[in-house]
Amino acid sequence: MSDTRILPPFPDEPGREPHGAGAPVARTESLESPGQRPRGSRRFAAGMLAASLVVGGLAGFGGAAAWEAWQDEPAPLGSTTSPTVPTADADDEPAPEGSVESVAARVLPSVVQIEVQGAGGSGSGSGIVLSEDGTILTNQHVVEVAEDGGQIVVNFDDGSEAEASIVGTDRLTDTAVIQAEDVEGLTPATIGRSGSLDVGQEVVAVGSPFGLEATVTTGIVSALNRPVNVAQSADGTSTTYPAIQTDAAINPGNSGGPLVDMKGAVVGINSSIRTAASPGLGQGGAGSIGLGFAIPIDAVMPLVEQMVAGEEPTHAVLGITVGDGEAGDGAVVGEVNGGSAAASAGLDAGDVITRVDDQRITDSSALVATIRAYRPGDEVEITFVRDGEEQSATVTLDSDGS
The missing domain is CATH 2.30.42.10 (PDZ domain)
Structure with missing residues (x-):
């Protein structure tokens, strides 16, 4: 998806819009992160902040020197020439119910970052906590590289981490369930009803785009029951689902994270985006253009129950x-x-x-x-x-x- 991505995307149907209209410059791709670890992201952000402070400090000093050079006479000692600057009330008011802020506060403890390594490479995505003891819902393509004996590490909202194993996967709907080891007291997400969604309804996406954990974006439901086909296997079966389309910003690494309504209930699993190819960039031109797709939670939960029970998902x-x-x-x-x-x-x-x-x-x-x-x-x-x-x-x- 990005120019530094390690995991390959699912193959797509060239020039194919979900409803069959020709669009040779667009493609639907599953989302995966280029394997950027969050600790590295923090170091980078800290470095940028330090550089900004240095530049700001120099600018401030130079500005003060220039101001003094233009004064006709120095101000008398002890005089007060600085104007009184009004300040806003800095009290941290409780977030209004139904606001993006309140939704984020409710959902973030139930969203994890998932890092995977295997013979085919490494990468990261997101996941949704389903139980206090570490049952987690994500995309199949997030954990695919670890299916043959690789390693999965889950990073939780409180900064802790744990290894995890795959409970079950369903390639046809791009869903998977993993189990974090030796954890307890997690905050399970509230599961909503995707069948109750309406076009134009506000939604919030949470995940770890490009390894930036605990990222919140917001938008609306742009369309419902959008047929999305992101892969075709050798035997002709396809990874296809009736997606929730949203304009909330979704990027590589958001995969497996929740799309929630304004009550904080999970209505979908962020899974793929439509991208416009950039000349000379190939797949490196992929990114959010306001066309993201989530798997509806109503279609997923029966499969989750089968996987948790050790059964093969049926369709x-x-x-x-x-x-x-x-x-x-x-x-x-x-x-x-x-x-x-x-x-x-x-x-x-x-x-x-x-x-x-x-x-x-x-x-x-x-x-x-x-x-x-x-x-x-x-x-x-x-x-x-x-x-x-x-x-x-x-x-x-x-x-x-x-």
């Missing part, structure tokens, strides 16, 4: 292969697996799926993302076009674990 499926129709016209059904949910509902190859319940389907990514927002066994209404005629069918979704 809802229709049992079909799909392709894109004409621009924005829907997802075209390819192969229908025998005995699948789609087969039972009477879907055929060539049908164009245009809606799932009330969610409009514009292309194959939108269909995959929407179906993954459900759970196996959920009943949905599929609207599709066959031979120019719109039809609908009720489908009970299968599980990819069966």
Whole structure:
């Protein structure tokens, strides 16, 4: 993501906007930090502060000397020529409920910085405390480099740290659960409802962009159910989810941190950004341009429960292969697996799926993302076009674990 990044991003679909519109200068990428340790960040900041103080001191001295040189006569000894400068009331008033300040105070103790090392390199991201004894939610791509025996270190809000191990990962939704060792008394985050969000609603993002821990940014929900596809595996399965889009500044290292509402409840996991390529910079041109994406918490918590229980995460499926129709016209059904949910509902190859319940389907990514927002066994209404005629069918979704 940055010109010093160690971990590679997930491959993206070149020139592909979430709804299929051509945009060759933009790409969606998962977020990861270039491995900058927070202690180094503090040393750098301290050095910059010291330099600023020196420059400021010199400027002040020179300014005073210049002022005295322009005086006709020195001021009489003991005289008071300096004007009285009014000062503001410096009392630290309690933050109003629902303000960004109050949200930050509530959420920061539940956000951690995660540093990883493995055979493939090193990097850092963020995480959300789920339990007092150190269960932590983050992105799969944050801990990926440590999946084959690497090291994970968690840095907590109070300055302490602990090693952690991976409890479970889910590549399809880019989520992971890790367990910090020998910790207690942590502050779990409050889990909210992403299904209650509205476009335009204020939100706050917390994390460690570029290794700068405990960073708070704010914005609004720019869009909901935005299909985001950040990776494609060799077997054709994709890392796709129906994202919360926000203009809160999100950068590499924010991955795995929370997106919260103005009550301080977690509504999403910050995971990816849309970037505009800069000429001559390649991926080094990546950064916040007001298009960040978070995985909705409603879609994540059932998977978290499965991982904590030691189970393999399962996902809802229709049992079909799909392709894109004409621009924005829907997802075209390819192969229908025998005995699948789609087969039972009477879907055929060539049908164009245009809606799932009330969610409009514009292309194959939108269909995959929407179906993954459900759970196996959920009943949905599929609207599709066959031979120019719109039809609908009720489908009970299968599980990819069966």
